[in-house]
Amino acid sequence: MKRRPWFLFTMLAFGFAFFYIPILSMIVYSFNGSRLATVWGGFSTKWYASLFSNRQVGAALVLSVQIALISATVATILGTMAGLALARFTKFRGRLLFTGMVTAPLVMPEVITGISTLMFFILMADWVGWPGSRGFTTITLAHITFSMVFVTTVVQARVSQSDRAIEEAAMDLGSRPWQVLWDVTLPTIFPAVLSGWLLAFTISLDDVVITSFTTGPGNTTLPLLIWSKVKLGVTPDINALATLIVLAVGAGVIIAGIVLNRAEARRARDERLAYRANE
Amino acid sequence: MPDQPAPFLRIDGVSKTFGTFQAVKDVSLTIAKGEIFALLGGSGCGKTTLLRMLAGFEEPTAGRIWLDGQDMTGVPPWERPVHMMFQSYALFPHMSVAKNIGYGLKHEKLTKDQRMARVREMLDLVQLTPFADRKPHQISGGQRQRVALARALARQPKLLLLDEPLAALDKKLREHTQFELMSIQERTGVTFIVVTHDQEEAMTLADRIAVMDKGQVKQVGAPGHVYEHPDSRFVANFLGSITQFPARVSSVATDRATVEVPAFGATVETGLIPGLAAGEALTLAIRPEKLTILREKPAGLNAIPGEIKDLAYFGKDSLYRVILPSGELISVHAVNAKREDNRPDWYDKIWLGFEPASAILLRD
Numbered sequence: 001m002k003r004r005p006w007f008l009f010t011m012l013a014f015g016f017a018f019f020y021i022p023i024l025s026m027i028v029y030s031f032n033g034s035r036l037a038t039v040w041g042g043f044s045t046k047w048y049a050s051l052f053s054n055r056q057v058g059a060a061l062v063l064s065v066q067i068a069l070i071s072a073t074v075a076t077i078l079g080t081m082a083g084l085a086l087a088r089f090t091k092f093r094g095r096l097l098f099t100g101m102v103t104a105p106l107v108m109p110e111v112i113t114g115i116s117t118l119m120f121f122i123l124m125a126d127w128v129g130w131p132g133s134r135g136f137t138t139i140t141l142a143h144i145t146f147s148m149v150f151v152t153t154v155v156q157a158r159v160s161q162s163d164r165a166i167e168e169a170a171m172d173l174g175s176r177p178w179q180v181l182w183d184v185t186l187p188t189i190f191p192a193v194l195s196g197w198l199l200a201f202t203i204s205l206d207d208v209v210i211t212s213f214t215t216g217p218g219n220t221t222l223p224l225l226i227w228s229k230v231k232l233g234v235t236p237d238i239n240a241l242a243t244l245i246v247l248a249v250g251a252g253v254i255i256a257g258i259v260l261n262r263a264e265a266r267r268a269r270d271e272r273l274a275y276r277a278n279e
Numbered sequence: 280m281p282d283q284p285a286p287f288l289r290i291d292g293v294s295k296t297f298g299t300f301q302a303v304k305d306v307s308l309t310i311a312k313g314e315i316f317a318l319l320g321g322s323g324c325g326k327t328t329l330l331r332m333l334a335g336f337e338e339p340t341a342g343r344i345w346l347d348g349q350d351m352t353g354v355p356p357w358e359r360p361v362h363m364m365f366q367s368y369a370l371f372p373h374m375s376v377a378k379n380i381g382y383g384l385k386h387e388k389l390t391k392d393q394r395m396a397r398v399r400e401m402l403d404l405v406q407l408t409p410f411a412d413r414k415p416h417q418i419s420g421g422q423r424q425r426v427a428l429a430r431a432l433a434r435q436p437k438l439l440l441l442d443e444p445l446a447a448l449d450k451k452l453r454e455h456t457q458f459e460l461m462s463i464q465e466r467t468g469v470t471f472i473v474v475t476h477d478q479e480e481a482m483t484l485a486d487r488i489a490v491m492d493k494g495q496v497k498q499v500g501a502p503g504h505v506y507e508h509p510d511s512r513f514v515a516n517f518l519g520s521i522t523q524f525p526a527r528v529s530s531v532a533t534d535r536a537t538v539e540v541p542a543f544g545a546t547v548e549t550g551l552i553p554g555l556a557a558g559e560a561l562t563l564a565i566r567p568e569k570l571t572i573l574r575e576k577p578a579g580l581n582a583i584p585g586e587i588k589d590l591a592y593f594g595k596d597s598l599y600r601v602i603l604p605s606g607e608l609i610s611v612h613a614v615n616a617k618r619e620d621n622r623p624d625w626y627d628k629i630w631l632g633f634e635p636a637s638a639i640l641l642r643d
Contacts, residue, residue: 163367163369165365165366165367165369166369166370166371166372168334168336168356168363168365168369169363169365169369169370169371169430170371170382171336171355171356171357172334172335172336172356172357172359172361172362172363172431173357173362173382173383173386173430173431173434174357174358174383174386174387174434175357175382175386176357183371183382184371187371187373188371188372188373267416270414270416270417271416273413273417
C-alpha cells in the first residue's frame with residue numbers, strides 16, 4: 001500500500017476552504033431574510049428583488065461595462081502595437097525608455113498612478129480648459145493608460161515566440177508590411193490579443209483605486225458603489241450583487257473551459273489525421 | 280544547363296556587415312537562367328545571409344545584385360520577382376493548403392477563375408490535390424515541404440531561393456524529394472538557388488556549386504570539377520573525404536612534377552598546377568577512392584608501402600586505414616569489383632598505388 005500523503009491532502013483542504021468558504025457563506029447569506037448580514041433570519045429572495053429594483057445599481061453596472069468595453073478595446077489596440085514593436089524591433093533609439101514607460105504602471109502603486117492622473121487632469125483643466133469635469137472620459141482614459149501594459153506584455157510574449165519567417169514569407173510573396181500585419185501577424189497572435197482584451201476588460205471592470213481618483217460627481221462605477229455601500233456596513237443586497245457577479249464569472253470560466261476542451265480535441269484529431277497522411 | 284550561360288543573375292562584389300561581424304565578404308557570382316545553383320558551406324559561412332540579400336530581407340553593405348538586367352538595390356522583398364522556400368517552410372498556420380499556395384496570387388491581376396486554375400495547377404504539380412482543404416498542421420512534413428514549394432512557385436518567380444530545402448525531412452524521403460525537386464525545376468524552368476550544408480545534396484541537385492567559407496566564395500564550378508579539382512585545402516576537405524600531407528616540389532618537368540612527401544618516405548609523380556617551381560612547399564592531397572591496394576610494388580604508378588591498420592567491409596566496397604612508414608594514416612576506399620576471398624586483411628603489408636594525375640596539389 002502506498003502511504004497516504006495526508007499532509008498534502010490536509011493542506012489542500014485548508015487551502016480550498018480558505019478560498020471558497022467566504023464565497024459560499026456570502027452566497028448563503030444573500031438569501032438571508034434578516035436585515036443584519038451576520039444573523040440568519042430564514043430563506044428569502046427579497047434582496048435580489050430589491051437589487052433589481054435599485055436603479056442606482058443598474059446605472060453603475062451599465063457605466064462600468066461601458067467604460068470597460070471602451071478602455072479594453074483602446075488599450076488592446078495600443079497595447080498590441082506596443083507589444084509588436086517591442087518584440088519585433090529589437091533595436092531602436094529610446095527602446096529602453098519606451099519599455100520602461102510602457103511597463104511602469106505594472107510596478108507603480110495604484111494610489112500613485114491615481115493621484116498623478118488626477119493631478120494631470122487638474123493641470124490640464126487649468127491650462128487648456130479640458131477636461132472641464134471629471135467622469136466618464138477621465139475614468140476611461142485612466143483605465144486605458146494602466147491596462148494597456150497588460151495587453152503589451154501578453155502580446156509581446158506571444159510575438160516573440162512566433163516564427164518570424166511566416167511574416168517574411170508573406171512579404172516575399174508580395175505583401176507590404178501593413179498587409180502582412182493584417183493577413184498573417186494578427187491572425188497568428190489573435191489568441192494573445194483576445195486574452196489581452198479580456199484581461200484589460202476585467203481590470204477595468206473591478207478597479208476601485210484609480211477610478212476613485214479620476215471620477216467626478218454622478219459617475220459611480222459598480223466597484224465604487226459597492227465600496228461606498230460597504231463603508232456603511234455590509235448589507236444583504238451587496239451579498240446578492242456579489243453572488244450574481246460570482247455566477248457570471250463562474251459561467252464565463254465554464255464556457256471558456258468547454259471551448260478550450262473542444263479546441264484541444266480538434267487539435268488531437270488533426271494530429272491523428274496528419275499522422276495518417278504520412279506516407 | 281544552357282550552352283550559353285547568359286548573365287541572368289549577377290552578384291557583384293557584395294558584402295554584408297552586421298556591427299563588426301562581416302558575414303559576407305566581397306562575393307561575386309554569375310548565375311545563368313534555368314540553372315540550379317547551390318551555395319554550400321558550414322553554419323555561419325554566410326550562405327544564408329547571401330540568400331537573404333537576394334530575397335531582399337537584407338541590403339548589401341557594399342556591392343550590387345542584378346537580376347535579369349535590373350538593379351535590385353533598394354527593391355523591397357515584396358517587389359522582387361524572387362520567391363523563397365524557407366527552411367521552416369513558414370506556412371501560414373491559419374490558412375488551408377490551397378489558400379497558402381494562392382496567397383501570393385492576390386497581388387497579381389488575375390480573375391478569380393484564373394487564380395483558382397493556377398492554384399489547381401500548382402496542387403497538381405506537387406501532387407497535393409486531395410489535401411487542398413487541409414491546414415498545415417493536418418499534413419505530414421514531406422507534404423508541408425511541397426506546399427512551401429508550390430506557394431513559392433505559384434507566382435512564377437524569375438528566381439527561386441531554397442533554404443536547406445531537405446534538411447527537415449528524414450533520409451528516405453530526402454532522396455525521393457531530391458529527384459522530385461529536380462524534375463519540378465526542369466518542368467518549370469525557374470532558376471533555383473539552393474542553400475545547403477549537405478555536400479551530397481548540393482552535388483546531386485546542382486548544375487554548379489559555390490563552396491563558401493567565412494563569408495567568402497572559395498570555389499565555383501560543376502560538382503564534378505570542384506570535387507576533382509579543388510583549389511584549396513578547405514574545399515578539398517569539405518567536399519568528400521581526403522587525406523592531406525605536407526609536401527615539397529623536387530623538380531618540374533613539361534608534363535609532370537616530382538614531389539617529395541615526408542609522410543610517404545618517398546617522392547611521387549604528380550600532375551602540374553600553374554606556376555609550379557622546384558623547392559615550393561605545398562600540400563599533397565589524395566582521395567581514398569584514387570588509391571589501389573596492391574600485393575606487389577606496382578610499376579608505372581606511384582607506390583607507397585604501408586600496413587593495414589583497420590578495415591571496414593561493406594560488401595560492395597571496403598574502407599581501409601593504412602599506416603604509412605612515417606606512422607601517419609591514410610584512408611583507402613576500394614570497390615569489391617571481383618569475387619575473391621583473399622582480400623587484404625588486418626596487418627597485411629601492402630603497397631598503395633595511384634596515378635600521378637590523381638594527386639591534388641594545393642597551395643591555399
